[in-house]
Amino acid sequence: MTDKIVEKVAMQTEESRNQGRRAFLKGSAAVAGGVMFTQAANAAGGAGFDAKKAVAPYAGKAELTDVLQDGAARKSLGFGVRKYPYGMPSPFEKEVQRRTLEWLTPDSMASITMSPIHQLHGIITPNGLHFERFHGGVPTINPDDHRLVIHGLVERPLIFTMDDLKRFPSVSRIHFVECPANGALEWKGVQLNSVQWTHGMMSCVEYTGVRLSDLLKEAGIKPEGKWIIPEGADASGMSRSIPVELAMDDCFVAYAQNGEALRREQGYPIRLVVPGCEANMWVKYLRRIMVHDVPLQHREETSKYTELMPDGTAQRFSWYMEPNSVITYPSPDFKMQGPGKYYIRGLAWSGRGKVAHVDISIDGGRNWKEAHFTSVVLDKAWTRFEIEWEWDGEEAFLMSRVTDETGYVQPPMPQMRDLEGTNNVYHRTAMVTWRVHAWEDGKNGGLVENVQY
Amino acid sequence: MYNTKRTLVVASVAALFTGSVFAMSDISDVNSSAGEKINGKYAANYEEIIKKADGKYLDRDVIEAILGKDAAHGRDGLVGKLDPANPYSFEVDDSIDGGNHGNSQCKVPKAFTEVHDSAAVNYFDDATFTARGFGTPIAEASLKKWNISVDGDGKGLPDPSVGMTIEEGGKIYVQFCAMCHGEFGEGAKGYLALAVEQDLVSSHVRDPAPMKSVGNYWPYASTLFDYIRRTMPFWTPNAPSIGDAGYMGMTGYILQSNYIVMDDEGTELEDDTFFNSEVLMKMNKYMPNQGSFFCDHRPVIHNDRCMTNCDDSLVGGDGLGQESTYRQARKLPDGTPQYNTPQRMHEDKPGVGHSGM
Numbered sequence: 001m002t003d004k005i006v007e008k009v010a011m012q013t014e015e016s017r018n019q020g021r022r023a024f025l026k027g028s029a030a031v032a033g034g035v036m037f038t039q040a041a042n043a044a045g046g047a048g049f050d051a052k053k054a055v056a057p058y059a060g061k062a063e064l065t066d067v068l069q070d071g072a073a074r075k076s077l078g079f080g081v082r083k084y085p086y087g088m089p090s091p092f093e094k095e096v097q098r099r100t101l102e103w104l105t106p107d108s109m110a111s112i113t114m115s116p117i118h119q120l121h122g123i124i125t126p127n128g129l130h131f132e133r134f135h136g137g138v139p140t141i142n143p144d145d146h147r148l149v150i151h152g153l154v155e156r157p158l159i160f161t162m163d164d165l166k167r168f169p170s171v172s173r174i175h176f177v178e179c180p181a182n183g184a185l186e187w188k189g190v191q192l193n194s195v196q197w198t199h200g201m202m203s204c205v206e207y208t209g210v211r212l213s214d215l216l217k218e219a220g221i222k223p224e225g226k227w228i229i230p231e232g233a234d235a236s237g238m239s240r241s242i243p244v245e246l247a248m249d250d251c252f253v254a255y256a257q258n259g260e261a262l263r264r265e266q267g268y269p270i271r272l273v274v275p276g277c278e279a280n281m282w283v284k285y286l287r288r289i290m291v292h293d294v295p296l297q298h299r300e301e302t303s304k305y306t307e308l309m310p311d312g313t314a315q316r317f318s319w320y321m322e323p324n325s326v327i328t329y330p331s332p333d334f335k336m337q338g339p340g341k342y343y344i345r346g347l348a349w350s351g352r353g354k355v356a357h358v359d360i361s362i363d364g365g366r367n368w369k370e371a372h373f374t375s376v377v378l379d380k381a382w383t384r385f386e387i388e389w390e391w392d393g394e395e396a397f398l399m400s401r402v403t404d405e406t407g408y409v410q411p412p413m414p415q416m417r418d419l420e421g422t423n424n425v426y427h428r429t430a431m432v433t434w435r436v437h438a439w440e441d442g443k444n445g446g447l448v449e450n451v452q453y
Numbered sequence: 454m455y456n457t458k459r460t461l462v463v464a465s466v467a468a469l470f471t472g473s474v475f476a477m478s479d480i481s482d483v484n485s486s487a488g489e490k491i492n493g494k495y496a497a498n499y500e501e502i503i504k505k506a507d508g509k510y511l512d513r514d515v516i517e518a519i520l521g522k523d524a525a526h527g528r529d530g531l532v533g534k535l536d537p538a539n540p541y542s543f544e545v546d547d548s549i550d551g552g553n554h555g556n557s558q559c560k561v562p563k564a565f566t567e568v569h570d571s572a573a574v575n576y577f578d579d580a581t582f583t584a585r586g587f588g589t590p591i592a593e594a595s596l597k598k599w600n601i602s603v604d605g606d607g608k609g610l611p612d613p614s615v616g617m618t619i620e621e622g623g624k625i626y627v628q629f630c631a632m633c634h635g636e637f638g639e640g641a642k643g644y645l646a647l648a649v650e651q652d653l654v655s656s657h658v659r660d661p662a663p664m665k666s667v668g669n670y671w672p673y674a675s676t677l678f679d680y681i682r683r684t685m686p687f688w689t690p691n692a693p694s695i696g697d698a699g700y701m702g703m704t705g706y707i708l709q710s711n712y713i714v715m716d717d718e719g720t721e722l723e724d725d726t727f728f729n730s731e732v733l734m735k736m737n738k739y740m741p742n743q744g745s746f747f748c749d750h751r752p753v754i755h756n757d758r759c760m761t762n763c764d765d766s767l768v769g770g771d772g773l774g775q776e777s778t779y780r781q782a783r784k785l786p787d788g789t790p791q792y793n794t795p796q797r798m799h800e801d802k803p804g805v806g807h808s809g810m
Binding site: 158190397 | 474487506508509510511512513515526527528531544550558559561565567568569571572575576582584585587588589590591592593596597600601602603604605606608642643644652653654655658659662663665670671672673675676679680683684687691692716725742746747748749750751752753755756757758760761762763766767768778779780781782787
């Protein structure tokens with residue numbers, strides 16, 4: 001299925017690329033035949049609007065203006081209110097989907113989909129495009145029957161209904177949520193030519209819920225309680241061990257996501273939010289928090305979500321997501337439209353706080369220029385950056401590098417590989433490189449390709 | 454280079470065990486004016502240094518001032534973080550976690566001052582807190598069905614009277630597990646293998662990732678019982694028809710398939726061994742790979758924010774500064790680059806650099 005979609009998309013992209021090229025050739029032919037116009041325009045010295053530079057019929061781009069006839073949208077009534085009591089995107093956006101790679105896992109109940117981050121804008125991921133990661137499929141839970149229990153090394157073990165939880169003071173915060181395997185495919189070398197595949201195991205949404213510290217204080221942690229062990233109500237009984245300091249930092253139990261109830265894929269009716277940390281700690285369908293003196297040593301913190309080093313040792317309890325960034329435009333999902341001005345834009349984020357700087361290189365990391373932010377800069381949230389770039393049509397190597405407020409600077413891939421090897425699976429947070437093919441590079445002209453050093 | 458680290462890890466863990474001095478390479482003293490040091494190695498006034506740098510606790514200069522110059526680049530920094538006294542270490546003292554074969558723990562490093570400050574405000578300073586009285590008290594006894602957690606010390610395991618022989622456990626395994634994991638734990642249909650003998654050391658970065666399974670990777674045997682009862686069989690976890698005795702039997706069968714021993718003499722499980730929580734906890738101390746784990750040691754790289762004419766080591770081309778020596782994705786015969794080619798061409802098994810998720 002995915003195969004077919006990708007083939008279709010590939011075909012469509014090829015078509016539109018050819019169209020773009022035809023238009024470009026047509027355009028340049030017209031310019032060649034009308035050098036006078038250009039000279040006249042230059043002579044005017046940028047004195048405002050120049051009718052001679054306007055599109056069709058002057059520039060010969062008839063197809064641009066064909067649609068100036070009133071069409072159906074103007075000549076007949078559209079649909080009325082409540083046709084869709086719950087609104088859906090325009091059918092023309094149907095290619096904007098989360099996608100999976102069918103060879104990743106043997107079944108869909110313990111698998112992952114990636115968000116189409118190259119097609120997102122701003123810093124909020126729509127609920128329907130939030131990436132998915134299931135360890136045992138998605139349960140459909142009736143919130144009336146759902147309970148959260150806090151027990152173990154506490155003064156008062158407590159059981160909460162959903163109504164109880166919503167009575168507590170609420171907190172709304174925007175945070176990114178990222179699977180530590182995001183980028184895992186790229187450890188040994190380049191595998192995939194799309195930001196969706198290389199960086200799509202993450203999303204960023206606004207959560208609303210109850211501070212975990214409020215709940216734990218209500219139950220009263222005994223002095224010997226050093227760890228909390230959240231557990232899900234799904235078939236995987238997902239569980240992790242989190243030290244009390246981390247739980248008390250800024251965790252909360254969320255019941256809402258982007259203004260509405262959590263989606264089932266994201267843990268309806270409640271999930272744990274552990275800002276800045278591995279998404280598998282953000283236990284979904286949260287039903288129990290055991291306060292304990294030692295960690296559980298659950299399979300998802302001993303066998304999985306540990307990083308194998310080249311010498312055979314392994315790193316465990318790697319909670320934090322290190323600072324990371326990626327250029328989403330231009331990226332391998334797009335083709336260049338010819339030499340000229342571009343606005344390189346993308347996402348930067350840090351599991352340890354706010355993004356401080358994003359720098360962009362167009363020469364593979366030799367020289368850098370600071371980009372500016374086009375979004376608000378929030379703690380442990382996606383931050384949008386942008387920078388103007390005048391592309392001369394020559395081959396270029398685009399890279400983005402984040403520095404967060406702790407002073408950490410995102411490293412290049414060879415450096416990370418030297419120290420960590422290539423078998424870690426998780427936490428590949430080094431920079432990626434997009435190679436922009438020269439415009440005059442035969443049929444590959446203007447192609448953007450994922451390459452690695 | 455890699456072998457050095459393994460040796461260092463093993464050596465340092467052993468050193469901590471016998472209480473002798475932690476061995477590490479010298480760090481140059483960039484902060485001698487600060488006076489006292491933790492264990493004679495780290496700047497004791499690290500909080501002050503971080504504060505002066507506006508809280509930038511991962512800034513290269515700050516790291517150099519606290520840990521010394523060598524710690525800011527290369528492997529010396531990683532090795533230093535095995536010492537729990539290092540302000541950037543996630544490790545805890547062996548007195549807390551029982552050491553190499555105990556229930557190992559990790560912590561949030563002391564130098565992550567922001568986290569500790571925030572936790573203190575949110576919780577540990579509860580002078581102003583008054584309980585709201587929301588929620589209903591519940592007796593621990595009524596949680597029996599839900600409380601299925603077994604920790605690394607074996608707390609939560611069934612009574613030793615619950616269990617069965619390895620032979621009986623094997624029969625249950627064949628009935629419920631073998632179709633996906635293979636009769637002897639060799640794996641099937643892309644599902645995880647449970648028993649493979651494979652070296653975890655990789656000699657070259659381009660070599661296929663080693664397979665990780667119970668015998669060669671898992672640090673705890675207790676995890677196996679917790680996980681199987683919690684999640685298996687995949688289509689009906691924690692099945693009453695299998696019951697704790699059945700889950701115990703399966704656990705034993707898998708441990709036997711991995712040749713895990715239960716004492717210094719190397720005694721293995723026999724087919725007629727009655728496998729219960731006591732035997733399981735004996736084997737918990739003999740999981741071969743248990744001593745190979747260490748706490749998070751990131752960040753491992755502390756670069757300057759170089760802006761112009763950056764060093765060759767920071768530019769592409771494997772440290773030679775040649776931006777043109779990149780590698781591309783392999784393409785399918787039809788030229789499509791979108792997919793993981795070796796796996797799509799059935800040269801490799803499914804998985805993200807390892808088998809299964």
